[in-house]
Amino acid sequence: MDGCLKSVLVTWFLLLQVILCAWLNMMGSVIRIFSILDFLDLGSLNFVYLLVGQCLCGTAQPLIIFSPTKLAALWFPEHQRATANMIASMSNPLGILIANLLSPALVQGGKDIPLMLGVYAGPAVFACALATLGVRDKVPPTPPSASASHSNSPSFFRGLKMLLRNTAYIILALSFATGIAIFTCFSALLEQILCVNGYSNFFAGLSGALFIVSGLIGAFCLGLYVDRTKKFTEATKVFLCLAALASIGFAVVSQLRNQTYALATISSLFGFFGFAIYPVAMELAVECSYPVGEGSSSGLIFVISQLLGVVLMLLLQSLAVEKKDAPFSTCTSAIGKALDWSTSTLMMAGICSLAACFFVAAFHTNYKRIFAEVSHDFSVNKSEEDVAVTAEK
Secondary structure (H helix, E strand, C coil): CHHHHHHHHHHHHHHHHHHHHHHHHHHHHHHHHHCCCHHHCCCCHHHHHHHHHHHHHHHHHHHHHCHHHHHHHHHCCCCCHHHHHHHHHHHHHHHHHHHHHHHHHHCCCHHHHHHHHHHHHHHHHHHHHHHHHHCCCCCCCCCCCHHHHCCCCCCHHHHHHHHHCCHHHHHHHHHHHHHHHHHHHHHHHHHHHHHCCCCCHHHHHHHHHHHHHHHHHHHHHHHHHHHHHCCHHHHHHHHHHHHHHHHHHHHHHCCCCCCHHHHHHHHHHHHHHHHHHHHHHHHHHHHHHCCCCHHHHHHHHHHHHHHHHHHHHHHHHHHCEECCCCCCCCCCCCCCCCEECHHHHHHHHHHHHHHHHHHHHHCCCCCHHHHHHHHCCCCCCCCHHHHHHHHHC
């Protein structure tokens, strides 16, 4: 009875999580518009409305960013989970890419900001209506897998204790969270790193776009491959090492002038190999920590990555020194003074390489969730022949 009640609470929580996120994002997007409407004449309250709107939108992200692994586990069979996780996980960077490309086209001056906020509020309102009126079922009528039909996840605090005692999970969490932190710093500092050597803001934006687009392609390809082969560990190790090599290439080439094609290629490869790891590593975290809940295993990694991101950002900025002789600098006043980022980029590449080496050497695990499903006497939607084939894999 306790297990059934726990399963119902978990599945209902996912449904409420999606709806609450949609409402917070919608309200935040609408409230932001109030801050720039002249006819409301809010005066000093304009900033308050903008801050409240931003806070509501920011609160919505953590609610939904943990959900892809749970969504994939509850709604998709084992041969589709990595692909489903990939599609859900990559929706966030895809939205960021669209916003980065659309904002400059919409805003030519300060008078166009209301138009931009109105355009962004439209999808938020539509998504809120879709989530509220369209999402009716918390789980599919027929459980897609044995683990979905017989959930035995421990409580949150007990699961957290199990994660902290799981050596394989800790290794994965530290390595993967370091990678996420590096990608965050790369995206945030890309323009500042490139402008000092004469690269335009447009090229920096193009490199960032290539980084994300290539990452989406890489995630799609790797997700399909892992769903077919179940080689989570091998794929993650290979792609993490290739991402580390790309980070080394960026650290060297970014300090040279007139290397647009090389930098564009390296940014694409960095995104292709780095971003592709995200959904696969999230699935791997579930496999090595089962029966701990999917939200707990992925959520802890995300929290660690954010903390490491703050530390790494402060470290990289502290290592950057003012470059007095920078005749080719295109750094704008918004970016600040031209800085020498060579030490910082080498540090970033070194940390990425260290994380890759540590993960390759130290990480070993069994796929606990797959083993539990294969060995289950009444694996859902599987014949005895299907179970035998999966066990051989």
